[in-house]
Amino acid sequence: MSGKTPESGLRLRVRDVDVVAPNFKKRLSGVTSTIVQLVPEQSKTLAIATLGPGLPDTLPKLRWWQVPGLLRKPANRPFRIWHARRNPEMLAGVVLRDVFRAPLKLVFTSASQREHTRWTQFLIRRMDRVVATSRKSAGYLKVESRVIMHGIDTHRFSPALSPEAGAVAVGLPDEKRYVGCFGRVRHQKGTDLFVDAMIALLPDRPGWSAIIAGQATGPHIGFERELRERVRAAGLADRVHFVGTRPQIPAWYQALSLFMAPQRWEGFGLTPLEAMASGVPVVATDVGAFSEQLEGSGAGILVPVDDLDAMIAAAACYMDDEKRRSVAASAALQHARSRFPLEGEANALNALYEDLWHEAST
Structure with a gap:
């Protein structure tokens, strides 16, 4: 130049x-x-x-x-x-x-x-x-x-030494594994699907908890209120954490062992790339560019849009199999750094x- x-x-x-x-x-x-x-x-x-x-x-x-x-x-x-x-x-x-x-x-x-x-x-x-x-x-x-x-900025989004260390860094108990869903809280983003998946999965998996990071604004505030009530009624209020908007979001990815992107519609969608760059495997719906992000990576599982049963099954594959989760985490990190810097x-x-x-x- x-x-x-x-x-x-x-x-x-x-x-x-x-x-x-x-x-x-x-x-x-x-x-x-x-x-x-x-x-x-x-x-x-x-x-x-x-x-x-x-x-x-x-x-x-x-x-x-x-x-x-x-x-x-x-x-x-x-x-x-x-x-x-x-x-x-x-x-x-x-x-x-x-x-x-x-x-x-x-x-x-x-x-x-x-x-x-x-x-x-x-x-x-x-x-x-x-x-x-x-x-x-x-x-x-x-x-x-x-x-x-x-x-994705692979310097800003990078793995912690371990998920346990990542959890401690954001003030969460390190004896749990965490599955996350990050982004605006609204129907389009599928936050309700994530909540319903957690209601199905967490009772039989006491070693896991969930994190929802993101803000509900305007007409979506009532939607978030309903989700919180759904979690409370399921007896999971202490295991599904609504943490709101977090300025240091890379640190919250580092606390995760699994990331879920349950969107019903998306233009491109950066959150799966942010998770992969943080060494976190992904379960994502087939919207936006998610299929092209995961293509040939071994970093996660793609599920049909609005298919709660498929989402639950895919998440269970990783939550119940530490070796599979570890292999996918390594593949995710390598894929993000080589294909999407x-x-x-x-x-x-x-x-x-x-x-x-x-x-x-x-």
Whole structure:
């Protein structure tokens, strides 16, 4: 690359920024999490900056008042790249490029696994490059795309010395094994399926307990309340732990011996990768990119969506067989580190940008 990479947390000159990663949603989401993890890795070799609310100050960032500077060419490139991940960000890029004649090329990443609306299709057709986060996502696009799957920070997510040590680190008794379900607490995420599986499994397995990490918001608060009551009625209130949102979530993965991803729908879904990178085997439903994440890994079992019996049986396979669980844990760690390192995703995206710049120079 040419020029200097933007430094985290410092005010940047627009002329020094070659790639803009807009984030127009203030509330934390999977897309926001992707940007927060990716941009620092990309910025090691690329002049990239974020734009928008809801992002930590440690990221290289442009301010709103600097947006007019995007109408001029960057100092070191023939044009700037605007990498959108949502409709409003695609629209902003189209307006900047086509209305205000900003020297921009537009890239869009799609994780969706459903038919796009006409409006979304209209915007996608105006992109210069389209990225799909899985083969399934690519199948819903009506334009040419490049599959670049999300990666995981294998330094941030890594195994503890043992699950017992991991449990002690987060304040849990170390005489138990723990099975976890992490993410927002809501019907779409299948939290109720996890609870029902635990109600079926835990009474006959006194050495195991469960952890539900995640927040219920707005209309989903009542859903969580019902789940807590279901657990209490089953006599498991002291063994199914609702721990809420935890800022140090990697430490909670380290306390687990098994992870379950019971989603009914998902765009991509990072939690199985986070578990695998922590050396934890996975039981996951066949949604999002879970099948492609587990493909050929030996790291877990894929079950049909909304199939509680299959989920219970798969979890029991690991909970009742320490050797099988240990083999799967080792396979999970190796698979995450070899196939899904965050730097692999960052390098693939940076290579896509370089392709665009190279085309302009030939």
